[in-house]
Amino acid sequence: MGRVWKFGNNINTDEIIPGRFNITTDPKVLAQHCFCEVRPDFPSSVKPGDLIIAGENFGSGSSREHAPLAIKASGIKVIIAYSFARIFYRNAINVGLPVFISEEILTRVGDGDHLEIDFENFYVKDPETEGIFPFQPLPLFILKIFKAGGIIPFLKESNLEDLC
């Protein structure tokens, strides 16, 4: 079970990890500055297994992979958003950070709620209210990358052609 960190629309990569903290490739250091400006309590309070629930176009802006890496190293287990910016979505899948789309969850859960996630059946559950919120299953080729734990583990075992 994890705590919900709720965000609005158009959360951009500068908000996830400001450019001036980008002069490192160490995910742990990146995590220390993750959301430090828009949610100053995030880096110190986030716990492994927490969830991010967000609105439209999450991760817009730059192509910096530091953004999903920072979130992943923060311990976030999954991001469920109304929609994702294209590059962020690819990057998250590639680095093995689960990202899912749900059009209703944003309005149904609040910041600080605690939810359980079921990756096999594509839903999150509020154990207090027994409420179940499904999210969209992944397209097949993305599911293959996701199941391998990212594109790097996938490529170690398979060829790119196996995605199709």
Added chain:
Amino acid sequence: MGTIAEEVFSQKLGREVHAGEMVLADVDFIMSHDSTTPLAIAAWEEIGKPLFDPDRIVIHFDHFYPSPSINGSLLHQRTLAFVKKQGIKNFYHEGICHQVMVEKGFVVPGTIVIGGDSHTCTYGALSCFGTGMGSTDLAVSYVTGKNWFMVPHTLRFEIQGKFPQGVYAKDLILNLVGKVGAGGANYKACEFSGPTIHAMSISERLTLSNMAVEMGGKVGLIETDEKTFRFLKNRTSRPLKIIRPQNPRYENVIEVEAGYLQPFVAVPHQVDQIKPVEEVEGTEIDEFFLGTCTNGRLDDLKIAAKILAGKKVHPLSRMVVNPASNEIYTQAERQGILRVFRDAGATICNPGCGVCVGRHQGILAPGEKALTTMNRNFLGRMGSPEAQIYLASPATVAISAIYGRITDPRKILSTFSPLP
């Protein structure tokens, strides 16, 4: 058959493909810079396979070059070791990656270039399917020479008419981003077309395509014409193809009459927060910044220099000018443009991205405001998260610099002396 995006993928794959299809395609060049290369190298090392073709890799130092910190220098050092050891021939430190890519002929019609930078969408101005990806995706292409793509649906912009005085390509693209919204073209290709686009210089087209990503666009495509060929003639030895839409089906077509446009400003902290300049006129500005992959080319500098000739930047403001590349720097110097800026009291910095990404050369203090020709005004981008960034055309920035506050360029544009 199809949109420009479908045409590129169909020609590349030798079979007709359509929007929505997932394809594996050969990548012509894999571009990255000092900020995104180190992660790509790390991902490549982790994959543990040899490079498919070192000559397809293009690496630039521009985001923090020369380095302002030991950390930055360490990243440069690590990347340089990779360049040496792997024999990467295409290694540059002479300006903003996108400008240098275009100048050096890496960007030609009908090719696919992926870049570890979201503004790789700029290459669409030369009918090249350029698109931004993350570092791990670059590493995937390092070892395979390929990558996977979803052939995108296309949002087409049809522009006709002539810009009124004081209105430029930047005002047009700000207007379009405002219309469509920050995520309005997400996962889609943008196509810019119509008589206004046909009449534009390559530099103006690059300004439009550069900001496609600010509405979520995967690429900002413009069909090949004689200007594309003329621009590329002495820059590449690769065969030049003509890429045009053939019986295309668009997801949406947005028509704009250029004659009705006005100067626009994007206000903090999102690029789609667009206002006509008169609504923010009078806003006091601490830093004026002219440069970037959006508006740091010769014609941008010329427009600003024409306005600043014989004038001074407001004494309580500062102005920073970054030509986008060494080639542009040299031309601007020869044409006396840099001297105009120096005489006006502006500070001319080396070509690069440092100001626009808040690394060095003009970092904002809390409470400060900047009016810039950049493509992004995100919170904290140029330094303090308590600073505010406004985006506008080079003309609006230059005129405003004289007064130290946001000023409508139309009011005074006719009174300027010509360039020396």
